[in-house]
Amino acid sequence: MTATDRAPATALSFCIPTFNRSSTVQALVRRVLQCDDPDIEVVVLDNGSTDDTLSRLASIDDPRLSVHTNGSNRGVIFNILHVLLKARGDYCCLLLDKDSVDPAGITAFKSFLQKERPATGFCEYGPATGHVADLFEAGLPALRKVGYACHHPSGYFFEAKRLRGLDIATRFSDFDYVGHFPLDFMQAELSLQGRAAVYHCDLFSPEQLTATAKKSFGTHAGKEDAFFSPKGRLKMATNFSRHIARLPIDGGQKRALITDRYLQGLITSTLGYRRLLANELICNHYHIATRRVGLKETLSEAVGFHKGFMQGLSTDAPARAMALSTTTIALAFTWRAIGALARRLARAWA
Incomplete structure (x- = not known):
């Protein structure tokens, strides 16, 4: 040194x-x-x-x-x-x-x-x-x-x-x-x-992405589980949830946080991934070509994320104890959607 x-x-x-x-x-x-x-x-x-x-x-x-x-x-x-x-x-x-x-x-x-x-x-x-x-x-x-x-x-x-x-x-x-x-x-x-x-x-x-911006040293999309890919987002949502399951907080708080990680991962692995692949500057930064992600692929990624997330929790004992129900996820998703709509309306009326 x-x-x-x-x-x-x-x-x-x-x-x-x-x-x-x-x-x-x-x-x-x-x-x-x-x-x-x-x-x-x-x-x-x-x-x-x-x-x-x-x-x-x-x-x-x-x-x-x-x-x-x-x-x-x-x-x-x-x-x-x-x-x-x-x-x-x-x-x-x-x-x-x-x-x-x-x-x-x-x-x-x-x-x-x-x-x-x-x-x-x-x-x-x-x-x-x-x-x-x-x-x-x-x-x-x-x-x-x-x-x-x-x-x-x-x-x-x-x-x-x-x-x-x-x-x-x-x-x-x-x-x-x-x-x-x-x-x-x-x-x-x-x-x-x-x-x-x-x-x-x-x-x-942050660095402004332009056609001449330097490419990322730490991320290359040639890897199937690059952090922004659906598999990468699933992996991080699962690992975050496993970490949450070991925090010294009560079970209700853990479930709330794990639900947050599920929703965050689901959105970034579907809609977020679709937006990313449509952005030429971001794709160039991460060494990949742009392409259109259709509705069928997006729905398939959503189903895959849900199955993978639930399976990932089931293989980890502390996380398994915090397992989420479909009802819990549906209610959380609905509540988030209502909140987002309310904020949009408030901005429109302001």
Whole structure:
């Protein structure tokens, strides 16, 4: 491991895992460091890049920057987990090497974390609305709003001391279990320990997908269970549900959360998948060709998801005890549909 001189413990660490994106990661680090707040740091963990990432980062002279390397490529999940563990801040915030941040908003974000002390949360993207954040009490409210959200990774934040207490490098390093969503398992558990937050100020910006945007290193649709495919969504909904079945909450809360995961997975594996395959920019990013998904295929995927989800729960003893009935699912789906219609009507009448 190599690293620059470490800054003293600080309030907020921006943690950037990187691989072979020397120009974008250098620009991103410089952008964060445009904020002159002395109580922040930037931690970069290079995953064995073969380009000039390390030399470019070495050219940045700022004591708030710490650069580490794995020496060789240890995989996406390893890099994400370990860059968070290298943070010295009271809070650590993940930032992907292809995304961006507004340095003018960093100090306000740090102040929000110091004042409200959420255990975990994520930042929404888009224009600021004047509404700083939503806070959810520990337990079911936080779990339903923040846990298992599968949000874009940039802007996920954690209270570092609580995060280290989860032993994340050991418990969430199995890609077959956590897929591309280790952060969501971590947020679920931290949502039981303290309040969770969704921060609404315009701070982070994901990479804009264009015809010239770099393709994903971590995802390739050549795999049948790529995370956005119906099989991938089924796998994650099942694994999230198995995780829920082991949380220290009561049975009714577990059933409610597992129902949420069923509905989330069903929608993303059918309608979500159909929309994705119609989007040329997204398909190019994930190395696949666009195509039209017809109604017959969508209905077939829905049936397959339902059967696979129920079978997945039945093979896991704790999850089997939380088995869902068709009636429970139908009622939850109906209630969601009514809620969505009510919100749409309210917006129309506003």
